[in-house]
Amino acid sequence: MNPLLAKLQPYPFERLRQLFAGVTPNPDFAPISLGIGEPKHPTPAFIQDALAAGMGALATYPATAGDLPLRQSFTGWLERRYGLALDPATQVLPVNGSREALFALAQTVVDASRTPAPVVLSPNPFYQIYEGAALLSGAEPYYVPSVPARNFAVDWDSVPDAIWARTQLVFVCSPGNPTGAVMPIGEWEKLFALSDRHGFVIAADECYSEIYFRDEPPLGGLEAAARLGRSDFRNLIALTSLSKRSNVPGLRSGFVAGDAAIIKSFLLYRTYHGSAMSGTVAAASIAAWNDELHVVDNRAQYRSKFAAVTPLLEPVLDVRLPDASFYLWAGIPPAWQGDDAAFARALYAQYNVTVLPGSYLAREVGGANPGRGRIRMALVADTAECTEAAKRIVNFIQN
Structure with a gap:
């Protein structure tokens, strides 16, 4: 067997199942899960x-590169959303969800020799896919902490020069999972300069880009590059998905876009990997990317939930x-x-609400785990259920 498999750590949800093993939640409360980030809107x-x-x-083998109408739906959306003009023939590719693409991109980019x-x-x-992708590509993961005092901005300045010199791939998640932070253009400019100096590829994971709460939509990596005069998107690949935007996590549909040279190599890898998108999925994807009304409605539902839940929790949680x-x-x-794990276990036992311990989403570096003492709550259920969960959490803490 591949010895690198032994380096993989249990997925957070497997750890959560182990944490709850032997616990019988209070039967007076119906179960509410805020633990898994799975969209629940229809x-x-x-x-x-x-x-x-x-x-x-279904009667036809799909092309790995996708047919032209599919790729044009990607570039059309990028133009409407970010004001970008990309070549559908060379700068975009369909993928079977961003998770699959994040993993496969590392296998394409990293030179383990x-x-x-x-x-x-x-x-x-x-x-956690970032870590698994790095390990199975033969690379060494390096964990860069997010700073709560700076709106959970990633502290790129903390990375030593010796690490930058060995870096081949940088994962950026903006808006972030789990923090929800959006990376500003100054941070992008810093990363682009480092990429130019050291030659590494930047993978911009943007699957949450359409669920936002400010008037201005989140800045995207390709958009930042274009604003900074990097119209060739050198060493940059953005990855996005329909799962959260359009409530189709089971469709497994997304796309990557950016540097044409990397796209060319990624297409070669994917041709052998056998990861072409079904024409049936492509038909649904084209329809989804070409419509924005349902996205506006989806965003409004999330805004309503956060407006109801956040004020309830602010007096008892940071x-x-x-x-x-x-x-x-x-x-x-x-x-x-x-002790975020003990908090999550007790909350589940007493009030039948599931949240994810923050330490499960991070790694300890230098004696500190930046997720310790935090929990992640996914407000994916309807407003009434999310509000009920918040009220239970308030009661749990106050009692």
Whole structure:
């Protein structure tokens, strides 16, 4: 067996199952889960109709690069959303969800034969696929902490020069999971300068870009590059998905866009990897990318939930409205002495509400885990259920 598999850590939700093992939650309360970031809003009917209408494509092998109308739906959306003009033939590719693409991109980019061992940078806390992708590519993960005092901005300045010199890939998550923070253009400019100096690729994970709470939409990586005069998107790949934007996590549909040279190599990898998007899924995807009304409605539903829940929790938790995403990244009360796992277990036992311990989403570096003492709450259920969960959390803390 591949010895690198032994380096993989249990996924956060497996750790959560182990944490709750042997616990019988209070039967007086119906279960409410804020633990998993799985969209619960209904899939729009027109997307389901497009999927059904595209069933004829099941009789045909799909092209790995995707047909032109699919790629044009990507570039059309990028133009409407960010004001960008990308070539549908060379600068975009369909992927089977951003998770699959994040993993595969690392396998394409990393040259494990180099010595000393290559490094892949990840924010800390982070989406665990970044770590797994780095390890299975033969690279060494390096965890860069987020700073609460700076709106959870990633502290790129803390990375030593010796690490930058070995870095081949940097994962950026903006809006962030779990923090919801959006990276400003000054941070992008810093990363681009470092990429130019050291030659590493930047993978911009932007699957939460359409769920935001400010008047101005979140800045995207490609958009930042264009504003800074980097119209070739050198060493930059942005990844996005329909899962959160359009409430179709089971469709497994997204796309990557950016540097044409990297896209070319990524297409070669994917041709052998066998990861072409079904024509049936492509038909539904085109319909979704070409419509914005359902996205506006989806965003309004999340705004309503956060407006109802955040004020309830602010008096008892260290929490505030994030820039974007559907997570609340909350600090637990001092009485718990930073034991977020014990907090989550007791909350589940007493009030049947599931939250994810923040330490499960981060790694300890230098004796500190930046997720310790925090919990992640995914406000994916309807407003009434999320509000009920918030009220239970308030009662749990006060009692």
